[in-house]
Amino acid sequence: MTHARIAIDRDFTIADVPRRLFGSFVEHMGRCVYTGIYEPGHPQADERGFRTDVLELVRELGPTVVRYPGGNFVSGYRWEDGVGPVGERPRRLDGAWHTIETNAFGLHEFVDWAGEAGVEVMEAVNLGTRGVEEARALVEYANHPGGTAWSDLRRRNGAADPFGITLWCLGNELDGPWQIGHKTAHEYGRLAQETAKAMRLVDPSIELVAVGSSNRQMPTFGTWEHTVLTHAYDEVDYISMHAYYQEHDGDAASFLAEAVDMDAFIDGVVATIDAVKAAGKHRKQVDISFDEWNVWYQRGLDTDDQPHIVSASKQWREHPRLIEDAYNVTDAVVVGTFLxxxxxxxxxxxxxxxxxxxxxxxxxxxxxxxxxxxxxxxWPFARIAKLAQGRILRLAVESSQVPTARFGDVDAVDAAATWDEEAGTISLFLANRSLAEAGDVAVDLRGLAATGVRSAEVLTVPGDGDRLSANVETDQERVGLVPLRDVGLDDGTLRATLPPLSWAAVVLDVRRA
Incomplete structure (x- = not known):
């Protein structure tokens, strides 16, 4: 058995929980939009074609903001194609994913869908094939009340009131050679600066996200952020991060420790932001939008579900299946640690x-x-999005170590916690990275007294011991949350035993001591 001791002090906090931390992403890619959120004719579609069964699950998942419409897709997208009468919208070739875009679903439909889902819209503009004028026009179309060409067009298209989109992305992954309209850091930095200025002249209230590195392994990582922010620091509010992780060659131990890499990636971007701030004598604070992250099994560069390299045999198709990974127990624990x-x-x-x-x-x-x-x-996303309220706590963790090939020895138990003083609760999130050993966890509170365990749930390997178990169409509830049985208070100390390879959420009732 592994052991971990966690100390929580009410006076050691990090920040208020940013509600936008629990965001998601809808791209015109594969079946995310078509047959995903939107499928006219489906037995559970509403009159607008929105799948109500999917909407119910989205509300249960609890995302607070959703980025749209891309992703790689946006770097070749004409936003005007997705407005106006559906029957008059043009069909286009999407070079990013080698598909045909019907444009049956566009900005108006997404704004309506976001209202039904209860999420904030995070809109991305095309800075790959387009630029300042098109971005400025989109802000006018979306946010200006009326009396101008673009805002009146929105009104004629059925939206009398402005959409009021606050959060905007200045392009996507333009550091990547795969991106339509790939640019150098200097080219992008100047374009982002001028686009941001023009967009804010239309609507001074908007918040803007500059493109950061597509991943930590990019050869330009660090220098890209430094150059872009040297140009655009005063014009933007955030710089983006993207990261995807997967298990390689059965090395589950290293995969379970990938949050170590995520921590280091974030710390590196923070250091670069602050270096530019200091050198430029800026007063405002630029922060981070980690607007793409997940587990993604990138199996190849030119397979049926990975059309990065277009071969002569490939056909242009409408919303084909692309990267539809079936996630298992191990993936869920890793996602918990990313959160x-x-x-x-x-x-x-x-x-x-x-x-x-x-x-x-x-x-x-x-x-x-x-x-x-x-x-x-x-499950880990839904529970953290719901339970993480109030202040983020700074934890002191002493844990047994597990060896990994990529990261050396890492903590067997990974943890995060929040304190909601108004509700009188601490929400504690725990992951046991050990594949074979249960984890004994003791949590000491300082300045707070625990009065009871309100709830305790765990996600772990099913009874047959298969860590690759997943939920599929024919077995949709194989993996999920179950009660964590071995948990309780002992003289004010929370004690819990985590099964091997597990993620848990424990809510304590607390009062000031």
Missing amino acids: HSLLRHGDRVRIANQAQLVNVIAPIRSEEGGPAWRQSIF
Whole structure:
């Protein structure tokens, strides 16, 4: 058995929980939009074509903000194609994913869907093939009340009131050679600066996210952020981060420790932001939007579900299946630790979007004409999004170590916690990275007294011991949360035993001591 002791002091906090930390992502890619959130003719579609079964799961998942419409897709997208009468919208080739975009679903539909889902819209503009004028026009179309060409067009298209979109992304992954309209850091930094200025002249209230590195392994990582922010620091509010992780060659131990890499990635971006701030003598604070993150099994560069390299045999198709990973127990535990990392950095990571929402590397799956269901990774996101309220606590953790090939020895138990003083609760999130040993956890409170355990749930390997167990269409509830039995208070100390390979959420009733 492994052992961990966690100390919590009410006076040692990180920040208020940023509600935008629990964001998601809808891209025009694969079946995320079409047959995902939108499927006219489905037995559970409403009059607008929104799948109500998917909407119910989205509300249960609890995302607070959703990024749209991409992703790689946005770098070749004409937003005007997705407004106006549906029957008059043009069909276009989408070079990003080698598909045909029908444009049956566009900005108006997404804003309406977001209202039904109860999420904030995070809109991305195309800075790959387009630029300042098109971005400025989109802000006018979306946010200006009326009396101008673009705002009156919105009104003629059925939206009398402005959409009021506050949060905007200045392009996507333009550091990547795969991106349509790939740019150098200097080219992008100047374009982002000028686009931001023009957009704010239309609506001074908006918040803007500059493109950061597509991943930590990019050869330009660090220098890209430094150059972009040197140009655009005063014009933007956030710089983005993207990261995807997967298990390699059966090395589950290293995979379970990937949050160590996420921690280091965030710390590196924070250091770069602050270096530019100091060198430029800036007063404002730029923070981070971690607007793409998840587990993604990138199996190849030119397979049926990974059309990065277009071969002559590939056909242009409407919303084909793309990267529809089936997530297992191990993936869910890893996703839990990523959410812990985001919480631990909640003072600087103010926005985060798990990519994506439905079907495409997603917590929710659906079938055309058929059911929708929760994947294993649904559960840690849903519980943390619901329970993480109030202040993020700074934990002191002493844990047994587990060896990994990539990261050396790491803590067997990974943790994050929040304190909701108004509700009188502490929400504690725990992951046991050990594949074979249970974890004995003791939590000491300082300045707070625990009066009871309100709830305790755990996600772990099913009874047959298969860590690769997943929820599929024919067995939709194989992996989920169950009561954590071995948990209780002992003279004010919380004691819990975590099964091997598990993620748990424990809520304590507390009062000031």
